Amino acid sequence: MSATDIDLEKRRFLTRTTLALGAVGAGMAAVPFVGYLKPGANALEAAAPIDVDVSKLEDGQLIRVEWRGQPIWVLKRTEEMLETLEKLEPLLRDPDSDKSVQPESCKNRYRSIKPEIFVAVGICTHLGCSPTYRPEVAPPDLGKNWLGGFFCPCHGSRFDLAGRVYKKVPAPTNLVVPPYRYVTDTHIVVGEEQQEAV
Numbered sequence: 001m002s003a004t005d006i007d008l009e010k011r012r013f014l015t016r017t018t019l020a021l022g023a024v025g026a027g028m029a030a031v032p033f034v035g036y037l038k039p040g041a042n043a044l045e046a047a048a049p050i051d052v053d054v055s056k057l058e059d060g061q062l063i064r065v066e067w068r069g070q071p072i073w074v075l076k077r078t079e080e081m082l083e084t085l086e087k088l089e090p091l092l093r094d095p096d097s098d099k100s101v102q103p104e105s106c107k108n109r110y111r112s113i114k115p116e117i118f119v120a121v122g123i124c125t126h127l128g129c130s131p132t133y134r135p136e137v138a139p140p141d142l143g144k145n146w147l148g149g150f151f152c153p154c155h156g157s158r159f160d161l162a163g164r165v166y167k168k169v170p171a172p173t174n175l176v177v178p179p180y181r182y183v184t185d186t187h188i189v190v191g192e193e194q195q196e197a198v
């Protein structure tokens with residue numbers, strides 16, 4: 001064996017050892033960066049499901065809670081409010097909610113698991129403004145076809161009491177219905193899907 005063969009073998013050994021040590025060092029250096037990318041406690045808490053007690057909601061009352069930094073509306077609809085939903089369908093862009101976001105358990109005329117309780121993200125699907133709750137029927141500023149719903153003052157989008165968007169307004173789709181489920185008849189959890197019929 002010549003001196004050049006020994007030098008080549010030493011060189012290969014040193015190259016492999018250096019590469020292996022470099023890979024271990026790079027891995028160890030990356031650990032703090034990967035840890036930095038993990039969401040913090042505040043972010044995890046903001047994304048966590050929230051509990052909402054609907055037992056004290058009065059007929060026609062809307063409450064607002066926050067989930068994932070977004071306003072969530074919980075509305076207790078009256079029998080009269082529910083009756084308006086079918087009447088408005090010819091005026092709506094997506095009355096069957098085919099192009100809208102909602103859990104499968106809410107893909108119905110009411111856009112809810114139980115007809116009387118409506119849960120929605122309170123953000124207009126046009127440019128992200130927050131619509132106002134307008135339960136009154138035929139107010140002068142909204143006209144005779146208004147049977148109650150949500151009105152976005154930013155650009156005039158209108159939604160019925162199931163969050164379904166009217167035709168000829170800027171908002172392209174119905175209000176988003178977040179995943180939610182009933183724990184009891186009067187207690188819902190926003191942020192988790194309904195698993196079985198209630």
